Amino acid sequence: MWQLYQFPLCPFSRKVRLVLGEKGIAHELWRENPWEGRAEFFALNPAGRTPVLHDPDKGLSLCDSRAICEYLEETSERAPLIMGTAAARAEIRRLVALFDENFFADVTGPLLHEKMKKRLVLRQAPDSRVLRETMRLAHEHLDYIDYLVDNRPWLGGATLSLADLAAAAHLSVADYLGGIDWNGHEQARAWYSVFKSRPSFRPLLAERMEVIQPPSHYSDVNA
Amino acid sequence: MWQLYQFPLCPFSRKVRLVLGEKGIAHELWRENPWEGRAEFFALNPAGRTPVLHDPDKGLSLCDSRAICEYLEETSERAPLIMGTAAARAEIRRLVALFDENFFADVTGPLLHEKMKKRLVLRQAPDSRVLRETMRLAHEHLDYIDYLVDNRPWLGGATLSLADLAAAAHLSVADYLGGIDWNGHEQARAWYSVFKSRPSFRPLLAERMEVIQPPSHYSDVNA
Ligand SMILES: N[C@@H](CCC(=O)N[C@@H](CS)C(=O)NCC(=O)O)C(=O)O
Ligand SMILES: N[C@@H](CCC(=O)N[C@@H](CS)C(=O)NCC(=O)O)C(=O)O
Numbered sequence A, B: 001m002w003q004l005y006q007f008p009l010c011p012f013s014r015k016v017r018l019v020l021g022e023k024g025i026a027h028e029l030w031r032e033n034p035w036e037g038r039a040e041f042f043a044l045n046p047a048g049r050t051p052v053l054h055d056p057d058k059g060l061s062l063c064d065s066r067a068i069c070e071y072l073e074e075t076s077e078r079a080p081l082i083m084g085t086a087a088a089r090a091e092i093r094r095l096v097a098l099f100d101e102n103f104f105a106d107v108t109g110p111l112l113h114e115k116m117k118k119r120l121v122l123r124q125a126p127d128s129r130v131l132r133e134t135m136r137l138a139h140e141h142l143d144y145i146d147y148l149v150d151n152r153p154w155l156g157g158a159t160l161s162l163a164d165l166a167a168a169a170h171l172s173v174a175d176y177l178g179g180i181d182w183n184g185h186e187q188a189r190a191w192y193s194v195f196k197s198r199p200s201f202r203p204l205l206a207e208r209m210e211v212i213q214p215p216s217h218y219s220d221v222n223a
Helices: A011-023 A039-044 A065-075 A086-122 A128-151 A162-176 A186-196 A202-206 B011-023 B039-044 B065-075 B086-122 B128-151 B162-176 B186-196 B202-206
Strands: A002-006 A027-031 A052-055 A060-063 B002-006 B027-031 B052-055 B060-063
Touching: A002 A011, A011 A065, A011 A086, A011 A162, A011 A202, A039 A052, A060 A065, A060 B086, A065 A086, A065 B086, A086 A128, A086 A162, A086 B060, A086 B065, A128 A162, A128 A186, A162 A186, B002 B011, B011 B065, B011 B086, B011 B162, B011 B202, B039 B052, B060 B065, B065 B086, B086 B128, B086 B162, B128 B162, B128 B186, B162 B186
Parallel strands: A002 A027, B002 B027
Antiparallel strands: A002 A052, A052 A060, B002 B052, B052 B060
């Protein structure tokens, strides 16, 4: 069976978990804290990053969440997530990159540093100036999601795609860490609340990471 | 005809140019300095980043170099660059991500900031502490390339693939900026010097970016 090396607040692992869930692919979750730099984990992924999707029977280790998602798309026929014409597929992949790179650099990455790593590893207080800046940038990204939702049924086009899963993965981590103010983003909020009740998403929302507690609206499907 | 928005030292644009060259796809080069933040460019790519591959006749704008490469792979039959079994394709994509993310974060990105942006835009001197650190990290990456070349004909496996093109794109930018010390990396050097004489690579090596001059070995195929 597949083993997914991950930790609960890793947005890239969440994206892969949503893909595994949508496609109904059996897997075990293996907890990995990449900041510990375990030698056995570096043997699976020389970049030392989560997620890694590992099949011990085949001796196969897949690294990098986008490479993993392409692999799952190529090997599973259920629930296509990168579909349509070549141009439509390019649009889905553009949006995945936008969330994995720009949203991560602006919002999820700094929030994980300030609110998770400083709390659990560095034992420091978060920097409120950085938190204000992530909140400001999150509003800009939410404006763009509002705009997409105004123009299309789902973020990447006519159907649910990997673009929605990538966006939901990052937004859910940012929301857990108190970094999302949904006020004024009714379209994004409506899209996200439909998403929150999907069976692939429920197990993620029920999970907690150590002493870090999410705000009360976080796993409330009606919020 | 395709228009590629790019600047000479953008490693992601270089990767796309190598793909276009290998596949023999006609295109024009359009110079874009993303740091100028032109409104017309943001209309093509809301992330404001190079490269963008634009077809004005079809009104099509492809953004994010990995999405662009997947598109070209899906629409052109010539010179496959992501090939083999699903696991082999995942390995190629893992390596592309390693160069585009880790090598860029450790080496190409800081070098572009210190040696290009500070010179052309900020009018500041480079920070020699940062340059020493990029050199140290470049040696670690070159060690990994040595290891790959010891074990496989090409970086991603038995044949030339997108992994080689991504690596060559980043290495060539770092080499241009004087950030690569090839000493002690005979395998990497041999792999790279074969690459340097490919017809897809020659035009890139002949180009110069404004006042910034590369070291003398940079475009020498025998060095
Ligand atoms: N491009 C990678 C990024 C993975 C990534 O950055 N993971 C973080 C955790 S959220 C990590 O492991 N960071 C540790 C490190 O970079 O050393 C992917 O999509 O899988
Ligand atoms: N993931 C993107 C990264 C592109 C990128 O970072 N391009 C740089 C130039 S080398 C850029 O435009 N930077 C300007 C910015 O990020 O604002 C890709 O693969 O195309």
